[in-house]
Amino acid sequence: MKEAIIYVRVSSREQKQEGYSIPAQKKLLKEYAKANDFEIVKEFEDDETAKSAGRTGFGQMIEYIENNPKVKSILVEKTDRLYRNFKDYVTIDELGATIFLVKENEQIGQDANSHQKFMHGIKVLMAKNYIDNLSEEVKKGQKEKAENGFFPGTPPIGYKLEKIERKSRAVIDERNKNLPIKMFEYYATGLYSLLTLTAKVKEEGLMTGIYPHHSKMKVLTKASAHRILHNPFYIGDFVWNKKRYKGAHKPLISKELWNKVQAMLSRYENKSGAYKYRDNPTMFPFKRLLTCGECGRSITAEKKVKPSGKEYVYYKCTKFNTNCRQKNISGKELNRQMQESLNGLRVPAETQLSISEGLKKAFELKRGTEDVTRQNLEDRKKQLEEKMAILYDDRLNKVITPEFYQNKFAQCASEVESLDVKISLYTKANINFYVFGTKILELANNVGFLYENANPSEKQELLNFLLSNSKLKDKKMLISYKKPFDTIYQRVERCDVRNGRDSNPRPPA
Numbered sequence: 424m425k426e427a428i429i430y431v432r433v434s435s436r437e438q439k440q441e442g443y444s445i446p447a448q449k450k451l452l453k454e455y456a457k458a459n460d461f462e463i464v465k466e467f468e469d470d471e472t473a474k475s476a477g478r479t480g481f482g483q484m485i486e487y488i489e490n491n492p493k494v495k496s497i498l499v500e501k502t503d504r505l506y507r508n509f510k511d512y513v514t515i516d517e518l519g520a521t522i523f524l525v526k527e528n529e530q531i532g533q534d535a536n537s538h539q540k541f542m543h544g545i546k547v548l549m550a551k552n553y554i555d556n557l558s559e560e561v562k563k564g565q566k567e568k569a570e571n572g573f574f575p576g577t578p579p580i581g582y583k584l585e586k587i588e589r590k591s592r593a594v595i596d597e598r599n600k601n602l603p604i605k606m607f608e609y610y611a612t613g614l615y616s617l618l619t620l621t622a623k624v625k626e627e628g629l630m631t632g633i634y635p636h637h638s639k640m641k642v643l644t645k646a647s648a649h650r651i652l653h654n655p656f657y658i659g660d661f662v663w664n665k666k667r668y669k670g671a672h673k674p675l676i677s678k679e680l681w682n683k684v685q686a687m688l689s690r691y692e693n694k695s696g697a698y699k700y701r702d703n704p705t706m707f708p709f710k711r712l713l714t715c716g717e718c719g720r721s722i723t724a725e726k727k728v729k730p731s732g733k734e735y736v737y738y739k740c741t742k743f744n745t746n747c748r749q750k751n752i753s754g755k756e757l758n759r760q761m762q763e764s765l766n767g768l769r770v771p772a773e774t775q776l777s778i779s780e781g782l783k784k785a786f787e788l789k790r791g792t793e794d795v796t797r798q799n800l801e802d803r804k805k806q807l808e809e810k811m812a813i814l815y816d817d818r819l820n821k822v823i824t825p826e827f828y829q830n831k832f833a834q835c836a837s838e839v840e841s842l843d844v845k846i847s848l849y850t851k852a853n854i855n856f857y858v859f860g861t862k863i864l865e866l867a868n869n870v871g872f873l874y875e876n877a878n879p880s881e882k883q884e885l886l887n888f889l890l891s892n893s894k895l896k897d898k899k900m901l902i903s904y905k906k907p908f909d910t911i912y913q914r915v916e917r918c919d920v921r922n923g924r925d926s927n928p929r930p931p932a
């Protein structure tokens with residue numbers, strides 16, 4: 424007997440639907456195990472309707488497989504039981520286990536062929552709630568909040584969040600508002616650099632009691648001083664997702680003072696040149712994602728402020744202990760290259776057909792048997808309809824009694840009716856197949872759009888899911904995609920080559 428573990432999950436949404444309960448899933452999996460010679464050595468479950476959510480069962484399962492390498496079979500009801508997002512998919516994929524998707528009657532493992540893997544990857548894409556969360560709920564909610572003048576994040580020092588009518592709003596924090604006010608006032612005098620300003624503020628005891636009350640302000644560095652002085656939040660506005668919004672909160676600083684400080688800042692930065700920020704992943708979506716194509720060191724990011732006051736980000740090889748000759752590249756250029764590549768995941772109309780063909784093959788066997796069954800049903804229906812026609816003729820010719828006619832006709836009619844229902848189910852299955860195919864193409868088409876509309880931290884998250892071991896050399900990104908994107912990308916490219924088309928076609932406007 425092969426050793427296997429089972430994993431069941433129930434989320435609040437589905438809990439309401441029958442047949443999705445944890446006991447129902449377990450029963451199904453146990454029956455499957457029995458019929459297929461599996462010995463269940465451990466069961467893992469996640470009940471997300473329970474208050475103490477966090478999906479510990481999934482984590483325990485991963486740990487268990489890592490510690491028990493001979494147990495390599497996971498039984499789950501269907502794809503969306505196992506994964507909630509791309510990250511889960513990658514985690515499971517790296518374990519090298521074989522997954523038995525009982526309801527889908529499929530198994531995915533190391534020896535699955537590339538087509539099975541491709542199809543599975545697509546299912547994961549569809550099971551995901553990552554894209555939904557990213558583009559729908561989170562972004563929509565935050566955008567709405569921003570448009571109504573409420574900053575969708577933690578306000579800067581001098582403000583605190585307060586529940587007003589059950590919504591959290593930024594209000595002036597009397598306990599620490601003096602810190603930013605004094606900083607603006609001192610800096611506007613022109614007597615201080617950022618460094619001497621931080622010293623002055625500390626000297627005056629303005630930092631006392633700030634931490635841990637305001638957890639992000641443990642120490643006042645040059646960079647954090649710069650961020651404070653540069654933040655339009657203090658004059659009642661805020662920047663979110665690269666856009667400036669009119670805030671609904673009260674300003675702490677007059678516009679006049681703020682503008683004066685901005686002028687001073689750009690003068691100061693002009694002299695000092697490069698401005699190094701501490702590690703802030705939200706600013707640098709490509710950080711830790713790339714290595715140098717020449718020396719293999721990691722690519723790091725820096726932010727600079729131009730004499731005009733405009734900020735920009737560039738990336739460069741750390742060149743640690745090497746004689747690497749690679750030059751810097753701007754974040755904007757990396758972004759452009761990434762966008763271009765992601766747009767390449769878009770499936771041009773010409774290649775849609777060839778992808779559909781590939782999908783068809785995966786379903787051929789299943790559909791083949793379906794078609795036979797369906798044909799049998801159609802044949803039976805035809806027979807019945809002929810029989811009904813004969814009955815009618817016989818009745819017209821008075822060969823049979825009205826009672827006999829009505830009785831037999833009703834029998835046939837009811838059988839035809841039930842056949843119609845069965846036939847329509849098979850038709851539906853075929854329609855679902857086409858819907859399925861269309862969705863895949865939609866998703867591939869959407870990745871570029873999602874990226875284009877993501878803020879830096881969302882970009883970083885998206886890229887973490889998409890990219891593996893990508894390199895940077897001579898200002899060119901050598902992008903390699905994770906599964907299943909690599910397959911989609913290769914397919915699109917291969918089809919294009921065959922058709923003799925540009926490998927990165929722009930979608931029709």
Ligand SMILES: [Zn+2]
Nearest residue numbers: 715718740747
């Ligand atoms: Zn290098």
